Structures are given as C-alpha cells and as structure tokens.
Amino acid sequence: MDNSGMFVGLDIGTTSIKVIVAENVKGQMNVIGVGNERSEGLSRGVIVDIDKAVEAIKSAVRQAEEKASIQIQNVVVGIPANMLSMEPCNGMITIDEQAREITDQDVQSVALSALTQNLPPEREVIDLQAEEFVVDGFDGIKDPRSMVGVRLEMRGMLFTGAKTIIHNTRKAVEQAGLSIETMLVSPLAQGKTVMSDGEQDFGTILIDLGGGESTAAVIHDHRLKYTYTDDEGGAYITRDISVVLNTSLDNAEKIKRDYGYADSLQASDDNEFPVEVVGQSQPTQISERYLAEIVEARVGQIFSNLKQHLDSINALKLPGGIVLTGGVAALPGIADLAADTFGVTVRTYIPDQMGLRHPSFVQVLSLVTYRGQMSEIDLLVKSAANSTGDIQFNANESQFESSNQSNKRRTASNRDREQQPKKSKKKRGQGIKSFFSDFFD
Numbered sequence: 043m044d045n046s047g048m049f050v051g052l053d054i055g056t057t058s059i060k061v062i063v064a065e066n067v068k069g070q071m072n073v074i075g076v077g078n079e080r081s082e083g084l085s086r087g088v089i090v091d092i093d094k095a096v097e098a099i100k101s102a103v104r105q106a107e108e109k110a111s112i113q114i115q116n117v118v119v120g121i122p123a124n125m126l127s128m129e130p131c132n133g134m135i136t137i138d139e140q141a142r143e144i145t146d147q148d149v150q151s152v153a154l155s156a157l158t159q160n161l162p163p164e165r166e167v168i169d170l171q172a173e174e175f176v177v178d179g180f181d182g183i184k185d186p187r188s189m190v191g192v193r194l195e196m197r198g199m200l201f202t203g204a205k206t207i208i209h210n211t212r213k214a215v216e217q218a219g220l221s222i223e224t225m226l227v228s229p230l231a232q233g234k235t236v237m238s239d240g241e242q243d244f245g246t247i248l249i250d251l252g253g254g255e256s257t258a259a260v261i262h263d264h265r266l267k268y269t270y271t272d273d274e275g276g277a278y279i280t281r282d283i284s285v286v287l288n289t290s291l292d293n294a295e296k297i298k299r300d301y302g303y304a305d306s307l308q309a310s311d312d313n314e315f316p317v318e319v320v321g322q323s324q325p326t327q328i329s330e331r332y333l334a335e336i337v338e339a340r341v342g343q344i345f346s347n348l349k350q351h352l353d354s355i356n357a358l359k360l361p362g363g364i365v366l367t368g369g370v371a372a373l374p375g376i377a378d379l380a381a382d383t384f385g386v387t388v389r390t391y392i393p394d395q396m397g398l399r400h401p402s403f404v405q406v407l408s409l410v411t412y413r414g415q416m417s418e419i420d421l422l423v424k425s426a427a428n429s430t431g432d433i434q435f436n437a438n439e440s441q442f443e444s445s446n447q448s449n450k451r452r453t454a455s456n457r458d459r460e461q462q463p464k465k466s467k468k469k470r471g472q473g474i475k476s477f478f479s480d481f482f483d
Contacts, residue, residue, distance in 0.1 A: 050106070051409035052099070052220075053228075054211065056254025056315040057369070058276060060406040061106040062398075064116065066414035073407075077102035085244040086254045086273055087122040092217065098104045107387040116221050118409045119211060120228035123257045123269040124317045125204040131156045131170070133230050140261040144177070144194055145188045145256045146422055152196045153426035166208045169201040169227055172419065173265070185419050188481025198423065199265065201227050205441075224424065226412060228405055229259035230266045234415070235408035236365055236391040237261060245339035246362025249348060249380070250405065252371035253277050258348045260357045270351045272344055279340045286336050288319050298373075301330055303377030304341045309334035334375075337345050341376065342366035345383040369402035375431060 053060040061074035061472050070464030079102035083094030085292060104112050137148065163168070169479060175183040176195035208225070215222055233248050245262035253276040260268040279302075284294035297317065301458060303309040309330040316325035363386040370389050380388040392399055393407050416424075 045170075048112070048412075049223075049410040049413050050117045051404035051413075052112050052215065053101075053407045053409065054084065054089065054095065054099070054119070054214070054253060055081060056275065057081055058253070058402070059095075059102045060403065061102045061114070061117075062403075062406045063106050063112065064109040064407075064410040064414070069415075071407075071414055073398060075106040075108075075112070076393075076397060077105030077107075078108070078357075079105065081253075083214075084254065086275075087124055087252065087271075088207055089214050092210060092214050095210075095214040096217045099214060099220075103218065103220065106223065113273075114456065116222065116223040117215065117411045118223050119215060119222050120405060120409050121203055121208065121211065121225050122255075123227070123229050123259065124207060126227065126229075127165065127202045127264065127268050128169075129200050129202075130197070131200040132195065132197050134193065137192050137194065142190065144191060145190050146187065146418075148194055149175075149187060149196075149419065149422045150426055152194050153198075153423045156196055156198055156200070157426060161202060164205050164291050165202045165322055166205045167427045168203045168208065168225055170423055171201075171231075171422045172196050172197055172198045185417075187419075196423070198300050200230060200427075201230075211218070211311050220375050224413065224428070226409055227266065228409075229257060229269050231408040231412035232258060232367060232405055233261040233266060233275070235411045236367060237362070239442070241362040241365070244362055245357075245360030247352060247357055247364045247386075248363055249366050249368075251275065251344070251366060251368035251376075253369055253402075256344050256348065256368070258352060260352075260355070260360070261362075262360065268355060268357065272347045274344050274347070275370075278335055278344075279370070282336050282340050283333065287317050287326075288321070289317050290320065293318055296469065301333055302337050302373055303324065303334035303375045304337055304373040305337045305379045306331060306334035308309075308375040309379070315374070323364060336381065337373065340390065341370070341379060342383065345380060347455050349384055353433060358384055358386055363389070366390045367404040369400070371401040 048065050051062045059079045059081050061077035062073055065074055079098050082098045083091030089095045102165050105275060107114050107413065133151045133152045135148065135155055141298045157170065174181055174197050175186040177183055177189050177191040178193055179187050180238050212222060229248060232250060237246050242264045248259045248261060250257045255275045258270045259266060266480045277278050278430045280291060280294045280298055283298055284291050311331045313330045314327045317328045319326050364380060364384060366380060368389060377390050390401060391404060392401055393403055398407060
C-alpha cells in the first residue's frame with residue numbers, strides 16, 4: 043500500500059511536547075516542520091492539569107505550523123506504557139452468502155467481533171492488531187480480502203490502558219483545537235521504528251529514558267510482548283544535581299546538558315566549570331568527575347530497577363540486546379554504563395533527519411513513521427477499536443467514514459484466550475530454550 047500523505051505526530055512528554063509534520067512519499071518520510079515546547083501540567087508522562095497541557099500543545103503546534111506553512115488539524119498521538127495491558131483476542135464471523143469473496147467490511151466485522159469481551163470500567167481500548175486471519179481453517183493469512191470462504195477468523199492482540207490517561211489525553215488534544223487521527227502505543231511505534239527486522243524477530247529490549255519516567259519494552263517475533271515503567275527519569279537526575287550542588291533547578295538542568303556524563307570513568311577531574319550556588323555571591327568550581335558521580339548514581343539506580351524486572355522474565359537472554367532512546371540517552375557514556383549493568387550489547391538510537399539528531403525526538407518521529415507504514419489491513423482492524431458501528435473504508439484516500447447503520451452481519455465471539463504456540467528461534471547460549479518456553483510460548 044502506498045501511504046503517501048501528510049502526517050503530524052504529537053508527543054506529550056513530561057518535560058517537553060514535540061510536534062512533527064512529515065510527508066510520506068513512497069516510504070520516504072520527509073520532515074517539513076517541527077515544534078518543541080516545554081511541558082506544563084504533566085507528571086510522570088500523564089496529564090494532570092488539562093488547561094496547562096492545552097496551552098503547551100498549542101504553542102508546539104504553532105511552531106510546527108509556521109515551519110511547515112500548513113494548518114494542523116489532525117494528529118497522531120502516542121499513549122505511554124503506564125498501566126498498559128496486552129491480551130490475546132479472537133473473533134469469528136460467518137459470511138452471509140456461501141463461498142463469496144471476503145471484503146473490507148468482513149475484515150472490519152471480524153475485528154469488531156474480537157472486541158466483544160468485557161473490560162473493567164476503568165480501562166479503555168487503545169489499539170487492536172491482527173496477528174493472523176483464518177479462512178475456513180486455513181491459518182497464517184495476513185490479508186484475507188478477495189479470498190473465498192464461509193468462515194473468517196482473526197487472532198490478534200488487544201491493547202488497553204487506564205481510562206483516565208486516555209481521557210485526559212483526548213480532552214487536552216481536543217481543547218487545543220485538534221482532532222486525533224489515531225492513537226498509537228508509544229513503545230510499539232518506537233520498537234517498529236528503531237529496530238531492524240532481525241532485532242524485532244529474534245527479540246530486543248527498548249529502553250526509553252524520558253524526563254519523567256523510564257520505560258522498558260520487549261519486542262519479539264515482531265510483537266510487543268512486555269512493558270515496564272519506572273517512575274524515575276531525567277527530572278530526578280536534575281533534582282539530584284540541584285540538591286547536591288545547592289543550585290537552582292534551571293541551573294542544574296543546564297549543567298546536566300552541558301557537562302554531564304553518565305559514566306564517571308569517562309569524566310575528568312581536571313576539567314572544571316562554574317556553578318551558581320544559592321547564598322553565595324561567587325560561583326563554585328566543580329569538576330566533571332564529581333558531577334558524573336551524581337548523575338551515575340541516579341542512572342545506575344534506574345538501570346538496576348529495570349534490570350530487576352527484565353531478569354524476572356529472562357528478557358536479557360534475548361539475542362538483540364538493548365536499544366536506548368529518550369532524552370537521557372544523550373548523556374555521554376550511558377551506553378557503556380548500561381552494558382556494564384545489564385551485561386548485554388547496548389546501542390543508542392539517534393535519528394538521522396536534519397535538525398532531529400537527538401534521541402529525545404525518537405518517540406514523536408516514530409509516531410509518524412509507524413503511521414505512514416500502516417497497511418490497509420492494519421487500518422481496517424484498528425478502525426474497529428475506535429468505532430462502535432460500521433465503518434466504511436476508502437482505500438484510495440485512506441480514510442474512514444462512520445456509518446449509523448447497524449451491523450447486520452452475523453458475528454460470533456471466540457472467547458478462547460489461550461495463546462497460540464510460537465515458532466522457536468535459534469539458540470543463543472544456555473537457557474534460551476527455557477526462556478522461549480517460559481516467556482513467549
């Protein structure tokens with residue numbers, strides 16, 4: 043599918059709100075506008091003051107509009123991994139006419155049937171992804187359209203989140219005068235963007251080191267299998283510097299960006315810089331090594347917390363190692379510190395687009411990249427998660443139009459939650475076989 047068109051990504055982060063306007067031309071994503079504004083009204087990746095968040099979103103959008111010379115109306119929004127839940131779901135429908143070709147409407151109907159399961163009142167559907175379709179018992183089908191069959195089944199993965207998080211995000215975006223084209227699970231979009239095909243296949247860990255929180259996500263067999271969010275992020279590092287050096291938070295943030303090292307072994311005792319200390323008329327000279335020890339203590343604690351949870355599921359035995367993203371990942375020496383802590387290969391992903399060569403832009407860039415790569419089947423299935431009625435799909439314009447007509451097609455829900463067995467991968471050292479058995483099968 044040629045998803046040529048304009049896409050706008052909106053990353054509502056704890057420390058900054060970023061907007062990217064990108065044009066996807068035959069698979070090539072060209073960024074034509076960027077907005078970056080300091081966040082207000084957010085805590086640990088979650089909107090806690092809608093009015094303040096709205097003003098910050100508006101400011102970031104205006105910046106992107108001026109640079110791209112367009113008026114932004116629709117945005118692709120990322121939902122963080124806070125309280126994210128993933129569970130397999132199955133759906134089945136019987137085709138009305140015997141032995142006729144399967145259509146777009148049939149795909150939408152079977153996706154809707156996969157959603158006929160009771161959710162707790164505090165949770166809401168974020169996304170629905172099809173892993174395979176089954177036509178009259180023949181499985182492993184990625185696109186069943188134009189095939190002939192009597193019974194159509196879909197096996198997929200349902201992503202749900204806390205209703206409060208989703209509601210506050212949607213409300214803030216709407217009050218900013220924007221419409222949400224689609225919501226994406228941020229770790230999934232990032233993993234699909236920063237990892238190679240082999241890394242997604244054999245298994246890799248993505249660690250997003252943000253300002254308000256740090257998230258670990260496991261991608262294996264091209265699927266998001268696990269997420270964990272630690273409440274500590276770059277803001278904690280800034281606060282530590284402020285407390286230890288007795289300087290303001292603004293000064294601490296600037297010092298961290300200009301002189302900070304994540305690995306104290308790479309910092310120098312000889313290189314010093316001035317620090318404005320509260321209550322003193324003259325700045326105090328501080329060495330890079332001393333600052334690095336402050337930074338390393340907090341980053342090391344974040345890594346230790348993540349390692350504990352990743353060890354509990356044997357994820358560190360995956361052959362792909364770790365990919366670091368997020369603003370904190372820009373600290374010099376952080377990949378070496380991570381490699382020492384986790385005991386696996388580690389690399390930092392930095393976008394190669396001009397003006398975006400900083401790991402803090404990975405998330406917003408991944409939103410537009412992932413959206414631009416979505417196929418017609420992806421969009422058809424996803425539309426079911428965002429609608430309670432029929433949705434007509436225009437393949438030429440890649441748009442969905444709601445219909446008030448009730449679904450007259452017979453649907454049946456398959457409530458079997460048992461996961462289908464996965465194909466085993468190549469071994470990497472001792473214990474990998476049990477890892478696939480315990481965690482992925």
